Amino acid sequence: MNTPHQVPASAARGSVPRLAVFPLAGRSGVRAAGEIALTTRAIWEGVLEEAVLEDDDVYYLELSDVTFVDVAGASALAAAAGRLQDGRRFVVRRPPSALRRTLDLLWPDQAGIEVSTS
């Protein structure tokens, strides 16, 4: 391919996105940083798997440092929310706008997910 606007992928190599996850101090939940997509999906699913097993009513997902969540990442969140025991919920704090858009379109009435923009 030799179009005038070709972007060489090689220049971008070595920067495969990561997802770092840190437990929150003083409450049940995690802060995540990075992006949730194909290469980090297993990490995100692992976080949600553990979150489902917690006891506290609210499990915080602090996502202000997450730059993107793809549909599979949103799907994993919706599926995990569907497995929460009655009365429990995820509070998703400051998620990237793409996640809000996906949840609105594909899981508009999903119980167990509260999105907080503050």
Next chain:
Amino acid sequence: MTAAVSEPFGPPEPFVHPAFFYRDEREYLDVTVPFVRDALAAGEPVAVAVPGERLELIRDALGDAAASVRLLDMREAGRNPGRIIPGVLRSFADAQPPGSRVRIIGEPIWAGRSDLEYPACAQHEALINASFQGRAATILCPYDVERLPEEVLADAHATHPTVIRSGSRQEQDSGTYAPGDVVARYNEPLPLVPDALTFAFDADSLSQARHVAVGEGSRHGLTGVKLDDLALAVAELTTNSVVHGGGSGVMRVWTEDGHVVCEVRDQGRLVDLLAGRRPVPRGQRGGRGLLLVNLISDLVRVHTGADGTTVRCWFAR
């Protein structure tokens, strides 16, 4: 029609999908309004998804009864033909209680649909039959015989098992029903666009592909939700290429008539004709990528064949 006592091949198909050819407003209302009133009288859920000006005609003719009908402007809800089955027809039909027939008037093709849109429109009409096979539903599709070209009316005979001719209120066999042929015929190649920004990707560069597309979309004037939508579409299409399409692909972005256009080519072959048009049951994990792309794009065109698959999406600036 009498009872199906003599049906030699099992019960008759419960899905009814006539094309209705109308010449003017009077013919339009003479068929659509009784269709709605009969449904209401029978206690059957009914929706009308037609272009805005026609929607107003039906709304006015129905009077107070319009409040019991789901009314949608097809120019908005069905701008992308690939959105109509999951976002309009099935989303209404699937939300109704089981056991009663669902009735919908759906007018996806109007004079003014562009040459770019039309192949997706014809494929959409053909695929309704597969999407609703076996379901107790009636979808009446009006066609404006005064303003639509002959080829479009011929295609409507191929995408609908039955037709209601102009001036008649009787449903009759279309005579040339062949929806599979229409899907195949409008699986048209999407030639390369010169001077598009081009990015070859694989699993390690999915994120970069998205960043490159968003940068280009932003440079061409996309903002806010539209820019998010471009990012989501690129992420889903490139991830599909990596997971299902041979592990890599080429993304291109360019502008065209007030739209930012993005396409992804890979070596895969799309065999599931209803991919991206099938509502996904709650609880099922995968299978929503192409569905989301259809819901958020202003137009989606697909070409698939032995040489690979191209998906092209338009986003209005």
